[in-house]
Amino acid sequence: MNIALLLSIILLLISPNYSQSENIDFNSPTNIRLFADHLYCEEDYLRAIFEYNRLLEFEMNDTLVFKIGLCYSYMHDYLSSTYSFESIPRTSTFYNQSKIEWLKAILLLRDYSGFRLSYQNQFAVENNKYQNEGKKLFNFSYLFTDESLPSKEDFLSPFGLYEKGELSKFYNWKNDPPYKNSTIAGIMSAIIPGSGKVYVGDTSDGIVAFLVTGILVFLAYDNFQADHSTRAWIFTGLAALFYGGNIYGSIASAQIHNAKITFEFNESLNIYLQKNNYYSPTYDFCK
């Protein structure tokens, strides 16, 4: 009797587990795909790539390969993304998109001469829906390097009327960047201490250098006049070191100023390209 009661209690407790349990195959292709898409939309790209690759073991699918390429691109692993985009065949519906994404990835690898070769040998020779966008990226690549620019007309030709104004500014800047000449900065500081720094734009540093050198020179002169030769020579030595240090510093400041100008220019180019999504289309995989 007691055993029967015990068994019925156990059965009563266990029965909800059985009745509510589901027999789901989490490793079925459909569920892997749902999970992978969920990860993709959650921007968990590394895990999404893993799941898409699992899915590719069941079936070869261009959309999956394209999405893997996009995942790598979003993760800034541009080299891996080029491999994915390259493997998409011409017959695929994503072929045109994969080519422009491939070109974008190569540009973002920052090997600009390699980018231009890839564009000329592989992108420009084909008839692609995004030919004009590719040409825009190609022209942009000149702005990132010190190579001679194409003519302004050529450079601006793929861009629309709205963009031409902005691009014209970039072009003019690249042709004549507002660099400072380090030799001039050094010579200026040699003539008037601190003036080289003022020329470079470091006005407060220039004023301080002028005051320090000026005061030390005066002290040296005044002590020589008063026949305090030891003190006078100490101040002379210090004045010479500050004077020499300032000439040196003016040259270095001009170099740093030029590096700053180049950095800011490249930053503004990157911001402009990001704003325009590198002229590649946007995708609605997460509707």
Add this chain to the structure above:
Amino acid sequence: MSKKIIIFFISFVMYPLLSFPQTDWIKWEKADFDYRKPNNYRHRDYSLDNDSSVSRYVVTATANIYWYFISDLDGDNCPFRPSCSAFFVESSKQTNIFQGTLMFFDRFTRDINIYKRHEHYPRVSDGYYYDPVSLYTLDENKIYYIPPSAIIEQ
């Protein structure tokens, strides 16, 4: 007249230090104990073993004397990283004693200038201005510009 100018000059040079005096009395107050390694922990290499040339030996010995007798007692007052003395040692190692000396005097002039530093230099995570030697060796390939808005992780 000369004495007045000397006093003015010393005041001028000392002004940045006097503006940010070290408040030693704080350490005598009760404080919560923290086992974490402080961020601004200074790794100072006092050894002379690695200095093969005489000039490097002189530079390192000078810096050691300054650190041992003045800086370690006076406190961590230089607003830059590397500090001016460390900058002198590092610049002499990367270039030569002559160029290193010029770089040091340029750095010292910039150290005296307290105006708009935050617009010129990025900061390391514990608040000091980051001003590495590599920017000043006159080798353009070594210049890696970092904008002042950046925070450098140590």
